[in-house]
Amino acid sequence: xxxxxxxxxxxxxxxxxxxxxNHVYWETCGNPAGKAALVVHxxxxxxxxxxxxxxxxxxxxxxxxxxxxxxxxxxxHASDPTTDMRYNTTDHLIADIERLRxxxxxxxxxxxGGSWGSTLILAYAQRYPHRVSEIVIPAVTTTRRSEIxxxxxxxxxxxxxxxxxxxxxxxxxxxxxxxxxxAYARRMADPDPAVRERAADxxxxxxxxxxxxxxxxxxxxxxxxxSAARLALVRIVTHYFAHGAWLEEGVLLRDAGRLAGIxxxxxxxxxxxxxxxxxxxxxxxxWPDAELTVIADAGHLGSxxxxxxxxxxxxxxxxxxxxx
Numbered sequence: 001x002x003x004x005x006x007x008x009x010x011x012x013x014x015x016x017x018x019x020x021x022n023h024v025y026w027e028t029c030g031n032p033a034g035k036a037a038l039v040v041h042x043x044x045x046x047x048x049x050x051x052x053x054x055x056x057x058x059x060x061x062x063x064x065x066x067x068x069x070x071x072x073x074x075x076x077h078a079s080d081p082t083t084d085m086r087y088n089t090t091d092h093l094i095a096d097i098e099r100l101r102x103x104x105x106x107x108x109x110x111x112x113g114g115s116w117g118s119t120l121i122l123a124y125a126q127r128y129p130h131r132v133s134e135i136v137i138p139a140v141t142t143t144r145r146s147e148i149x150x151x152x153x154x155x156x157x158x159x160x161x162x163x164x165x166x167x168x169x170x171x172x173x174x175x176x177x178x179x180x181x182x183a184y185a186r187r188m189a190d191p192d193p194a195v196r197e198r199a200a201d202x203x204x205x206x207x208x209x210x211x212x213x214x215x216x217x218x219x220x221x222x223x224x225x226x227s228a229a230r231l232a233l234v235r236i237v238t239h240y241f242a243h244g245a246w247l248e249e250g251v252l253l254r255d256a257g258r259l260a261g262i263x264x265x266x267x268x269x270x271x272x273x274x275x276x277x278x279x280x281x282x283x284x285x286x287w288p289d290a291e292l293t294v295i296a297d298a299g300h301l302g303s304x305x306x307x308x309x310x311x312x313x314x315x316x317x318x319x320x321x322x323x324x
Contacts (some may be wrong), residue, residue: 003307004054010065016103018069018096020087025073026066026100030058035133035318036106038097039065040113040121042139044245045236047072047229055112055310060318064109066100068093068120071232078232081191085239090246094124101131108132110317112310114139115275115300119245119252122283126258134317135259135290138267138310139300140280142252143245151274152180152241155210158273162209169202185238188231197227200234210274214299221301253279256286264290265313267306269298 010027018024027048039052048065056063069088070078077083097120101109110133111121118137125132141147153176156163167173170183187199204223211217225233240246264287268280277294284292298306 003304003311004051005056005058006054007050008053008058010053015073015075016066016096016100018092018099020092021076021084022069022087022092022096023075024066024069024096024100026064026104028104029053029063029065030056030061032062034060034062035320036062036104036109037064037314038101038109038111039063040097040111040117040124041065041068041072042113042115042117043071043233043237044068044093044116044120044240045071045078045233046116047074047232052112055314057315057318061314064100064104064106066096068236069096070236071229077228078235079228081189081193081196085189085235088236088239089243090120090123090240093120094127097124098128098131110134110136110314112136112314115141116143116240119143119247122252122256122259123247125262126252126255129258129262132259132262133320135262135264136267136310136313136317137264138302138306139272139275140266140268140283141275142250142279142283143241143247144253144279145244145249147275147279148181148241148244149178150276151210152206153178155273159209162206166202166206166209169199181238182242184234185242188235188238196231196235200231203234203238204230211300213273214269214271214301215297216303217299217301253282253286256283257288259287260289262289263317265309266290266292267295267309267313268292269295269300269302269306271297271299274300 013027015023067074173183207222295306
């Protein structure tokens with residue numbers, strides 16, 4: 001079995017006015033009469049990938065992809081320093097998803113996404129469980145402050161030289177690194193474009209270093225992005241993580257019981273240094289209808305085995321026609 005379906009183009013797309021001067025790009029692929037599914041991308045600020053279209057059987061799914069506020073094809077773009085980030089929070093994104101559902105006339109939909117996307121999926125599903133039919137999450141995160149601290153400070157014990165360069169990118173920060181994310185967020189708001197570029201370069205170099213040891217990752221998955229995409233990603237990531245994603249610490253695990261009755265498949269790489277396995281394990285224990293599969297050869301960026309498990313989960317849920 002191939003780990004993906006052939007490339008496909010959207011049969012419809014548009015820009016949804018979500019208020020506050022923001023317009024969110026969306027597209028739909030596959031079968032207009034098929035089972036509704038929403039792809040929730042990571043980052044935050046990565047934008048949706050065309051590769052995600054290939055996870056869905058185009059004869060059975062009506063797959064919806066969208067770019068979250070400030071990134072991808074959504075406007076205004078966070079790479080523009082005049083873009084007001086006050087209107088880009090987790091609550092805004094949850095509201096955008098619900099507005100998109102109403103705009104597309106979907107009753108209930110499957111949610112698919114990993115990394116930051118999993119946090120946003122869990123936050124949306126816990127607020128609107130009656131709108132969610134199933135959930136598939138590879139690379140589980142809940143964006144607790146403890147997870148953020150691990151990724152931007154704790155992992156440094158494994159990569160001391162790279163972390164020292166990362167910390168040196170914001171020399172005004174606490175030498176112990178406790179406020180690195182907030183310091184980078186301030187740099188990304190600097191009016192000087194050269195300051196923003198240097199900060200984005202340092203940030204992406206660290207992100208690339210963390211996943212560089214994975215057996216199936218490509219070269220420079222963060223630093224190799226086009227300039228505008230890289231600037232938007234780092235500005236949005238630092239904005240969200242400096243605020244703990246505006247989530248009470250541990251709330252998505254604490255309230256996982258709200259997902260009762262929603263079948264879930266959690267797929268996590270044992271070699272994921274960015275998001276260690278314990279978060280996925282804790283979520284599986286707290287969510288009564290979730291099944292956790294651990295992929296031995298995968299890190300945060302996945303592997304063929306992880307992609308095959310994702311496809312199997314989505315194909316399995318495609319047999320249950322729910323929503324529209």
